Amino acid sequence: MNSPKADECDVLIVGAGPTGLTLALLLARRGVKVIVAERAPEPYSLPRAAHIDHQIVRVFQEIGIADEIVATCRHSARYDFLTxxxxxxxxxxxADKIAAGGWRSANMIHQPSIERALRRAVAAAPNIELRESWRLTHLNxxxxxxxxxxxxxxxxxxxxxxxxxGARSTVRDLIEVGIDDLGFEEDWLIVDTIVRDASRLPEINLQICDPARPTTSVxxxxxxxxxxxxxKPGETAGELLDDGMIERLLDPWDVRGAVEIERKAVYRFSARIAETWQRGRIFLAGDAAHQMPPFAGQGLCSGVRDAANLAWKLAAVVHGDAxxxxxxxYQPEREPNxxxxxxxxxxxxxxxxxxxxAAAAARDAQMLAARAANASAAGAAAFPDITTGLIALGTAGAGAYFRQPVAGAHRLDDLLGMGxxxxxxxxxxxxxxxxxVSLGEAGPFTQDLAQWLDMHDAEAALIRADRYVFGSGSPRELAERYLSVLSRDAAVLMRS
Ligand SMILES: Cc1cc2nc3c(=O)[nH]c(=O)nc-3n(C[C@H](O)[C@H](O)[C@H](O)COP(=O)(O)OP(=O)(O)OC[C@H]3O[C@@H](n4cnc5c(N)ncnc54)[C@H](O)[C@@H]3O)c2cc1C
Incomplete structure (x- = not known):
């Protein structure tokens, strides 16, 4: 066998899904030389994710593709679980209101359109090479x-x-990392359609909690x-994939002629998390590190958050700044989230x-009573702050997600640039x-930023590149503390 020819780069990313491509773009912006190796000869053309949240659009804003992506999105005002x-x-x-990330809380997407936008950006980035039909086989x-x-x-x-x-990560197998099964496993038929007459379709996202056939419409x-x-118990994938069966399942929705079926597939929804996300210089991100059922629309979102967390840290290390x-x-900050x-x-x-x-009737009675008593969950979910890691613990606001204010067509991050x-x-x-950046330089965002500082009784705040608050205090203390935590002489993970 010929010995393989070696290439070199700062960061090698295996997998050109949304996680890998986003990470590549965030690294490239920071001057890191990246190769992305993807086993498939061309992009995966069928839809998977249907939703991304405001924080993810903000990451796409940083890599310059947010407007393009948002132009392809639709919005549902709410997400209802019905009996x-x-x-x-x-x-x-x-769900359609502007949220902390400075974009609408929930954005209904077509994953291949997002991946196409990411690939166009990758093709335009001088320091990323995408190699298709490259399948990882060995690793040291x-x-x-x-x-x-x-x-x-x-x-x-x-x-x-x-x-x-992805979920069946070769990297995870090659570095012999186990995966914890969190105990959720259900098979669902997915029917994706192209809409011919939107006026006949639901305008909001729905979960129909009908024990005779639990159903999602998004x-x-x-x-x-x-x-x-x-x-349902005893049913097979083959039975559900039958065209006659799909017609019967869609009958109650009365959409014959209003939609055209694009694809049908049975997926097993599961919840699993890799035991470790780092072995020395090798990291797992996105579905390779964690998988979840899609009811919260957060699998892809979580992979993009992994990318945002890793990118600035890897870049700082590659450039010798940390x-x-x-x-x-990385894992202590991301895993609790x-x-x-x-x-x-x-x-x-x-x-x-x-x-x-009987179980469905009990659930209905309990949840309807809780709702009548105004005790049920409502509003967009808030995800946990960072509580350990690279933050100035003990200072006000440390580890919180930093809101992006919006003024007309302007957003804070565009004014401030890369963090x-x-x-x-x-x-x-x-x-x-x-x-x-002083309040006087913050243009239309002065009042929002002043409000944050007032609320935290702070002179200044240091915001990390991934838009989490490092900490608050005086500018000098903050900068010195941040730089000393990054410093190559700082041997241990910062906890306080
Ligand atoms: C039905 C369904 C609905 C969903 N809904 C949502 C939703 O609404 N919102 C949301 O956020 N998420 C949702 N998800 C999850 C989302 O699709 C995934 O979390 C996301 O695609 C993961 O991205 P990734 O880049 O980590 O992995 P992937 O997209 O799986 O990409 C991994 C890439 O690695 C490549 N690869 C694999 N092995 C090798 C190898 N040995 N060598 C080289 N390349 C390799 C693969 O070909 C692939 O291109 C849904 C998923 C499903 C199935």
Whole structure:
């Protein structure tokens, strides 16, 4: 066998799904040389995710594709969980309102359109190389990897390797990382349709908690609509995939002629999390690190959040501005957030996936009573802040997600550019390379930023590149503390 020819890069990303492509773009913006190796010869063309939240659109804003993506989205004002006879068990309102990320809370998407936008951006980025039909086969702990390619085996030597290679991750297997099963497993039929007459379709997202057939109906981007039907005990995928069966399942929706079926598939919805997300210079991100049932619409979103967390840390290490210890904060910062979201998705799934009529009646009685007493969950879900990792714990606001104010067509991040930034009351010079923005320089956002500082009784706040608050205090203290935590001499993960 010919010995494989070696290429080199700073960061090698295995998998060109949304996680891998987003990470590549965030790294490239920071001057990191990236290779993305993807086993498929071309992009995956069928829809999976139907929803992304405001925080994810904000990440896409940083890589310059938010407007393009939002132009393909549709919006549902609410997300209702209904009984079989149409009573509201749970209502999540405000889905179409501007949320903390500075974009609408919930954005209904067509995943292939998002992946196309990401790929266009990748093609335009000078320091990313995307290699298709490259399938990872071997890996060593120095993050050197070997691929099966159309030209035979080839290898790539990288400082860091990211396994963004999906639920059946080869990277995860090769580094022998186990996966915890969190105990959710249900098979659902997915029916994706192209909409011919939108006026005959529901305008909001629905979970029909009917024990006779738990059903989901959701809007999607790019003129599409999705239904999902749970397989009941004893049913097979083959039975549900039968065209006659799908027609019968769609009958109650009265959409014959209003939609055209684009594809049908049975998916197993599960909840699993990798035991560790880092082995030395190798990291797992996105579905390779965690999977969840889609009831909260958060699988892709969580992968993009992983990318946002990893990108600035990897870039700082590659450029010699930080020690590798900062990479150890990736999993401690991200895992609690992902676990909380998985819990939410499983909670929603457990409400919906009940096929026993007596259990469904008990659920309905309990949830209707709670709703009547105004005690049920409502409003957009808030995800947990960072509580340990690269933050100045003990200072006001440390670890919180920093809101992006909007003024007309303007958004804060566009004004400030790539982070980190110190937002401060009075003008001041940059400290150790950290940019300072005074309230006077914040244009239409002055009042919002002043409000944040007032609320936290702070002179200044340092906002990390991924829009989480490092901490608050005086500008000098903050910059010094931040730089010392990053410093190559700082040997341990920062906890206080
Ligand atoms: C029915 C359904 C509904 C969903 N709804 C939502 C939703 O509403 N909102 C949401 O946020 N998420 C949703 N998701 C989840 C979302 O689709 C995934 O979380 C997301 O696609 C994960 O992205 P990823 O980049 O981590 O992995 P993937 O998209 O799986 O990409 C991994 C890539 O790695 C490549 N690869 C694999 N092995 C190798 C190898 N050995 N060598 C090279 N390349 C390799 C694959 O070909 C693939 O291109 C849904 C999923 C399903 C199935």
């Amino acid at each position: 079989a006879d149409g009573q509201v068990l749970l209502r999540l309102d405000g 702990e120095d993050a050197d990897a070997t691929f099966d390619t159309p030209d035979g085996p080839r290898s790539i030597a990288a400082h860091f390797l990211i396994g963004a290679d 809007l999607m981007g790019e003129g599409r609509h999705r239904w999902e039907f749970m397989l 020690g590798t210890h900062i990479l150890e904060t 992902v676990r909380a979201i998985i819990d939410l998705a499983m909670m929603m799934g457990r409400i919906v996936c009940i096929t026993d009529p 980190p930034w110190i937002v401060t009351r009075e003008p001041a010079q940059p400290i150790g390379g950290v940019k300072l």
